[in-house]
Amino acid sequence: MEKLIISATQTTPEIHLSVEEDIFRISGISRPEDVRAIYYPVTGWIKELADQIINKIITKYSKENPLTFQVDLTYFNSSSAKFLFDIFIELKRLILADVPVEVLWFYENDDPDLKEAGNDIASMTDMQFIYIPKVPE
Numbered sequence: 001m002e003k004l005i006i007s008a009t010q011t012t013p014e015i016h017l018s019v020e021e022d023i024f025r026i027s028g029i030s031r032p033e034d035v036r037a038i039y040y041p042v043t044g045w046i047k048e049l050a051d052q053i054i055n056k057i058i059t060k061y062s063k064e065n066p067l068t069f070q071v072d073l074t075y076f077n078s079s080s081a082k083f084l085f086d087i088f089i090e091l092k093r094l095i096l097a098d099v100p101v102e103v104l105w106f107y108e109n110d111d112p113d114l115k116e117a118g119n120d121i122a123s124m125t126d127m128q129f130i131y132i133p134k135v136p137e
Helices: 035-054 078-096 112-125
Strands: 004-006 014-018 023-030 067-076 101-108 129-134
Touching: 004 035, 014 035, 035 078, 067 078, 067 112, 078 101, 078 112, 101 112, 112 129
Parallel strands: 023 067, 067 101, 101 129
Antiparallel strands: 004 014, 014 023
């Protein structure tokens, strides 16, 4: 599968999705003017990834090597939240097919709202997230 890399801007996150590098990460700020332009390619890529793993075209993920998806956003708007939900619904398909998925949700210690947003998405998708507080620099 070709990797998908989208550079960050002042209103859009960096998105790095690569099976070859074993990197699945969304980071930065997500408040794009046109949320569909940013996230349609991402949700399509994740759906294709899930299809290929479920159909055993990609076989590298196991209990010893779970698919690890990282969310390290400092802010995201409600439109972005809807697309994050869509991404996790696709990843949930993998869990239902007995493919281990870890979601690492990074948050600032002084931003309980961001952690709570992760809790909300985890609850809505019936997934377990691992919450990782960021260490101040």
